[in-house]
Amino acid sequence: MRRLRKAYLEITNVCNLACDFCPGTRRVLGFLSPEGFRTLASRLRPHTDYLYLHLMGEPLLHPQLGVLLEEADALGFRVMLTTNGTLLRQREALLLGSPAVEKVSVSVHSFEGNGGAGEDLEGYLDGCIAFARAAAGAGKRCALRLWNLDGAETEGANRQNGQILSRLREAFPGPWRSDRRGTTLAPGIYLEFGEKFQWPDLSAPEEEGRRFCYGLRDQVGVLWDGTVVPCCLDHEGDVPLGNLYETSLEEILSGPRAAAIYHGFSQGEAREALCRRCAFTRRFQ
Numbered sequence: 001m002r003r004l005r006k007a008y009l010e011i012t013n014v015c016n017l018a019c020d021f022c023p024g025t026r027r028v029l030g031f032l033s034p035e036g037f038r039t040l041a042s043r044l045r046p047h048t049d050y051l052y053l054h055l056m057g058e059p060l061l062h063p064q065l066g067v068l069l070e071e072a073d074a075l076g077f078r079v080m081l082t083t084n085g086t087l088l089r090q091r092e093a094l095l096l097g098s099p100a101v102e103k104v105s106v107s108v109h110s111f112e113g114n115g116g117a118g119e120d121l122e123g124y125l126d127g128c129i130a131f132a133r134a135a136a137g138a139g140k141r142c143a144l145r146l147w148n149l150d151g152a153e154t155e156g157a158n159r160q161n162g163q164i165l166s167r168l169r170e171a172f173p174g175p176w177r178s179d180r181r182g183t184t185l186a187p188g189i190y191l192e193f194g195e196k197f198q199w200p201d202l203s204a205p206e207e208e209g210r211r212f213c214y215g216l217r218d219q220v221g222v223l224w225d226g227t228v229v230p231c232c233l234d235h236e237g238d239v240p241l242g243n244l245y246e247t248s249l250e251e252i253l254s255g256p257r258a259a260a261i262y263h264g265f266s267q268g269e270a271r272e273a274l275c276r277r278c279a280f281t282r283r284f285q
Contacts, residue, residue, distance in 0.1 A: 001046055001047065001250060002047060002250065002253055003047055003048065004047045004048040004217075004218055004219055004220055005048065005050065005218035005219060006048055006050040006051070006052055006080075006218065006219050007044045007047065007048045007050070007051055007052065007219065007220050007221075007222065008052045008054065008055045008219065008220070008221040008222065008231075008232045009032075009037070009040060009041060009044065009051055009052070009053060009055075009222045010032070010053075010054060010055035010056060010057060010221070010222065010223050010224045011031065011032045011037065011053050011054070011057070011059050011062050011065075011068060011224060012029075012030065012031045012032065012057040012058070012059065012061055012062050012224060013025050013027060013029055013030065013055075013056040013057040013223070013224055014029050014030070014031065014057050014058065014061055015056070015057050015058040015061070015084075016058055016061060016084075016086060016087070017058070017084050017086065017110060017113075017114045018114060019084070019110050019113030019114045020113050020114075021109070021113045021148070021196060022056075022113070022199075023199045023201065023235060024056075025056050025235055025236055026236060027223070027225075027236060027237060028225075030224055030225070031062055031063070031064075031224065032062075032068075032224045033064075034064055034067045034068060034071065036224075036226070036245075037068050037071055038071050039244075039245065040222055040226060040244050040245070041071060041072060041075055041077065042075060043244050043248060043249055044220075044222065044244075044249060045075050045076070045077065046249075047220075047249055047250075049076070049077065049078050050077070050078050050079075050080060051072055051077040051078070051079050051080070052079075052080045052081070052082070052232070053068070053072075053079060053080070053081050054081065054082050055221050055222075055223060055229075055232055055235065056235050057224075058083060058084055058086075058087070059081050059082070059083060060081070060083050060087040060088070060090075060091045061087065065091070065094060066094050066098075069094070069098040069100050069101065070098075070100075072100040073098065073099050073100035077100055078100070078102045079098070079100040079101045079102060080102060080103045080104075080105070081095070081101065081103075081104050081105070082104075082105040082106075082107060082145075083104065083105070083106055083107070084106075084107050084110040084114075085106040085107065085108065085110065085111075085124065085127065085128045085131075086110075086124075088106070088127055088128065088131040089127055089130075089131070092131055092134060095135070095140075096134060096135060096138040096140060097138075101140060102140065102141065103140065103141040103142070103143065104131075104135060104140065104141075104142050104143075105142075105143040105145055105192070106128050106131070106132070106142065106143065106144050106145060107145050107147065108125070108128060108144050108145055108146055108164060109145065109146050109147050109148040111124050111160065112148065112158075112159070112160050113148070121160060121163060121164070122167070125164060125167045125168075128144060129167070129168070129171045132144060132189045133186075133189070135188065135189075136186065136187060136188030136189050139188075140188065141188050141189075141190070142188065142189050142190070143182065143189075143190040143191070143192045144168070144185075144189070144190065144191050144192070145192045145193075145194065146161055146164065146191070146192070146193050146194070147192075147193070147194035147195070147196065147197075148161070148194075148196045149193055149194065149195050149196060168185060168191065171185075172185035172186045172189065176191075197279055197280065198279055199233060199235060200233055200234075200274050200275070200277045200278035200279070200280075201274075201277060202238055202273060202274055202277065204277040205277070206273070206276040206277055207276065207277070207282075209282075210268035210269075211265065211268060211269065211270040211275065211276070211278075211281035211282065212265050212268060212281060213230075213231065213265050213270075213275065213278070213280065213281045214231075215230035215231030215261070215265075215275075216230050216231075216253065216258055216261055216262045217262065217265075219231055219232065220249070220253070221234060222244055223237050225243075226243045226244045226245040226246070227240050227242075227243055227244075228240070228241045228242050228243065228244050228249065228252050229241065230258070230261055230272075230275075233278060233280060234274060238273075238274045239257075239261070239272050239274055239275075241253075241255060241257055241258045242255060261275070265281075
């Protein structure tokens, strides 16, 4: 039985924003039912302890999120969520009251990416900060993400980062402690920087050279319809390996397509067209 570090289970591909850094999806939009969640999560459970409830979409939009979290808790999962932060006030009690939820990551850069997120930056940040404090008080971890470091400040990108960091300094006067994984602002509250990246797309040109990826090594993705994909960046399901409703994950991971991907990266080769168009496979050289 292959063990994975984590599994991404997409509970919805619907989102309430349209951020300019997100490619969106052409797939049919929908929500994973509680019955479907129970089936798919149960089949993932022998392979990992960590369940990430996203791939595309905004997980806090799911109308039955509470039921899904109860199912995840019953299965003994440690749940991670990533959110754009706009629904934290409405979902705070649910997230902090769930024993399964271990960490909530807030993509603070989504405010800029969406041109304002529907309210002023100060109000948005105050909501994120209030949630982070409440989460830490409830024994959870909360990461505030600024994944927009593309070095193009003069062109307008990252233009709000200074204001964001100034507000965080006021809220968490420190001392801040940094390491390779990020910056600790306060116990249980973190700031995570990351480079802006291009999502892999089959319409992009291929690049030559050696490549490596942790897809199928430490992670796997499952779309809301049960389609298994190699990693969390296959947002369109361009590399379907099988369907978890129909086939066990062990069989899928042992299948010829999955095996070719795995062994190809072991040799520094990207066997799939999508992988040859993925900048992330350059980062792990």
